[in-house]
Amino acid sequence: MTLNTRAPAPLWNPDEDETLVCCAVRAETHDVKTFIFQAVEPRRFAYQPGQFMTLSLTIGGEEIHRCYTLSSSPTRPDRVSITVKRIGEGPVSSWLHANLAPGTSIKALGPMGDFFCTAEAGSKYLFLSAGSGITPLMSMTRSHHDLGSGADIAFVHSARSPADLIFRDELALMAKTAPGLTVTAICEADSEAEVWAGPRGRIDLAKLEAIVPDFRAREVYICGPAPYMAAVKSMLEASGYDMARYHSESFDFAELSADQPEPESASSNQGxxxxxxxxxxxxxxxxxxxxxxxxxxxxxxxxxxxxxxxxxxxxxxxxxxxxxxxxxxxxxxxxxxxxxxxxxxxxxxxxxxxxx
Ligand SMILES: Cc1cc2nc3c(=O)[nH]c(=O)nc-3n(C[C@H](O)[C@H](O)[C@H](O)COP(=O)(O)OP(=O)(O)OC[C@H]3O[C@@H](n4cnc5c(N)ncnc54)[C@H](O)[C@@H]3O)c2cc1C
Ligand code: FES
Known part of the structure; x- marks a missing residue:
């Protein structure tokens, strides 16, 4: 047996390091791709599952910044990945889908962010996501799976149709092999190739109670489009759920900005x-x-x-x-x-x- 005696690579330092090199691209669905990156020189990435990085790209001569959650798990520190949904005419998501290929370098800041969860043994969680909001919950689930965390996680993901289910196979495999992890998908409609046999429509209290009867005893982590988040939040409030145990991340700029408190004496016509x-x-x-x-x-x-x-x-x-x-x-x-x-x-x- 040969022992690997090489020293581990140094940690990625967000203050010094900024270039990520794409090493692989994976199609997840018809409009979602995963991009896998490594540093220029070998680096290990230390972050919490659920955190994001900010990419800086020059598109059409203009520098644009966008945040992307790391869908990868910190338990596999040599690479990081982001999983991006192409948004119509959205400049960055469509540029990434069309141009980012193995060998391409991009600039990135982070990882950072305060939406993360390191699942703890003996604790119960409810992960709720919709659409591309699955990425932080996926990082948390991958981490839980790799570490055999001993946590009890019920993961309920909502999608438009079976063709829009991101990470479907990997989640099914993790649910088979990780004790304490259950995964349920809810689809609004069939796709061309598949009649959906699972729970149908949008998430509501009756569905949630049927899928996760003890949801009130769980810590909730949720991410998804703004209307989904608003609907689930009202549903949980009405159900008597203890909202002190509710943790959310929004990808929506307008919603994030709305949380910003304004100083009482704020005035834009003096100063x-x-x-x-x-x-x-x-x-x-x-x-x-x-x-x-x-x-x-x-x-x-x-x-x-x-x-x-x-x-x-x-x-x-x-x-x-x-x-x-x-x-x-x-x-x-x-x-x-x-x-x-x-x-x-x-x-x-x-x-x-x-x-x-
Ligand atoms: C903390 C954070 C983490 C994020 N993580 C991810 C991620 O893991 N994967 C991902 O695909 N995106 C993620 N986003 C969104 C991402 O930053 C970009 O906004 C998105 O890729 C669209 O960029 P764009 O330049 O193509 O279009 P933009 O010009 O930014 O957006 C076009 C329109 O689409 C809306 N929009 C933006 N993102 C979405 C979305 N995911 N679903 C539906 N509508 C959207 C915007 O509000 C806007 O109205 C995250 C955002 C934040 C703030
Ligand atoms: S640093 Fe995030 S909007 Fe300013």
């Missing part, structure tokens, strides 16, 4: 002048107000996602002026040194010019 050079707009931003929130209130549409300084989506160059910024991992020190800021968590302390 510093903030000029958006590329948009050719100048607005007034009160010193106690975040620039992004003030710009949105003025009707400007600017790239943003988490609105909490985490994801890097709102990053832009500060051409002149000073700000009070409270980032939470979404920007590297060297980017700050180069004059970049996150406008979602920056308040002006002088008049500003931004390259946005």
């Amino acid at each position: 510093f002048k903030v000029e958006f050079k590329l948009s050719r707009r100048t607005i007034e931003v009160a010193p106690d107000r975040f620039i992004l929130a003030a710009a949105k209130a003025e009707g400007m549409r600017l790239p943003s996602s988490c609105t909490k300084g985490m994801c890097g989506t709102c990053k832009c160059k500060l051409v002149s002026g000073t700000v009070d910024m409270t980032p939470a991992g979404g920007i590297r020190q060297r980017e700050i040194d180069q004059g970049m800021i996150l406008i979602c968590c920056s308040k002006p302390t002088s008049d500003l010019v931004l390259e946005r």
Whole structure:
């Protein structure tokens, strides 16, 4: 027997490392692909199951940032994967589907995010997802499966049709081999190739009670499109479920931004002048107000996602002026040194010019 005595690869350092190289692409369904990445030099990725990375891509001469949950599990640290649904004319998801191939390099920030779950022995969970919202729950389930966590997980996934079921075979296999894991799919309709024999329609209380009778005793983790999330949240509230045990992630920018509290004294007509050079707009931003929130209130549409300084989506160059910024991992020190800021968590302390 030969022992492998090679030292483990160093950890991916989000402050230093930024280039991911695509090593494989897998078609999951007709409009969903998984992209698998490694670092340029060997690196191990340390993250929590459910966390995301922010990709930075230059498309049509413009730099665009988008967040993608790692669908891979941290238990297999040499690679990370994202699983992306192609959204109609959506610039990034369609670019990834059309162009990202083995050998392509992209820039990425993270992993980060506070929606994660390390399933614990003896605890009971209910994982609920719909559509591409399956990705964080898949990472959690893969991790649970690899570690033999001893947790009790009921995973209920909703899809339009059997042809839209992401990770169908792998989930079925994990449910067969991992004690404590049950997986149920609910489909709204048949697909061309398959008449759906499982639970039909949309998730409702009767279905949930039939599939997971003890759901009130479980910690809920949920991710999916905004209407699905809203419907399930109301359903759980009405059922008497203890909402302190409800954890959710949204992929929807508008919904995330809506959570951002506004300072009570916020006022956009007193304060510093903030000029958006590329948009050719100048607005007034009160010193106690975040620039992004003030710009949105003025009707400007600017790239943003988490609105909490985490994801890097709102990053832009500060051409002149000073700000009070409270980032939470979404920007590297060297980017700050180069004059970049996150406008979602920056308040002006002088008049500003931004390259946005
Ligand atoms: C924390 C986080 C994690 C994410 N993880 C994933 C992931 O694992 N897989 C994934 O495919 N996407 C994920 N997204 C969404 C992703 O960041 C992009 O928004 C998505 O790929 C569309 O980008 P786009 O540039 O093609 O279109 P955009 O111009 O960004 O979006 C076009 C329209 O589609 C809506 N939309 C965006 N994403 C979805 C979706 N998944 N389903 C339905 N409508 C959507 C947008 O609200 C917008 O109205 C995540 C978003 C966040 C904030
Ligand atoms: S929107 Fe996420 S860092 Fe600003």
